[in-house]
Amino acid sequence: MLLLERKRRERGQGFMTGAFLVMIFGARFAIEFVKLRQVHGAEDWLLSQGQWLSIPLLAFGVYLMIRAQKVGPATLPEAPPPPSPDGKGS
Numbered sequence: 358m359l360l361l362e363r364k365r366r367e368r369g370q371g372f373m374t375g376a377f378l379v380m381i382f383g384a385r386f387a388i389e390f391v392k393l394r395q396v397h398g399a400e401d402w403l404l405s406q407g408q409w410l411s412i413p414l415l416a417f418g419v420y421l422m423i424r425a426q427k428v429g430p431a432t433l434p435e436a437p438p439p440p441s442p443d444g445k446g447s
Contacts, residue, residue: 374418386411
């Protein structure tokens, strides 16, 4: 995560959020393979309930990362000039 943070200025807006979602829910997806099934009758399912719930958030994280790479870094609008000291307009 820290390596990704070092280059955040080069990445588009939303990249870090997408990376976070991919890492968290990717880990959850992998851990569910070694965890015991908690839903009665779900022993014959291809994936566990936790894995099914992780798939949409993994996909959304990948989408955010791809979109951030295509859009590029966000540029901030130019700040308005500060008010004059006498309180009157420009």
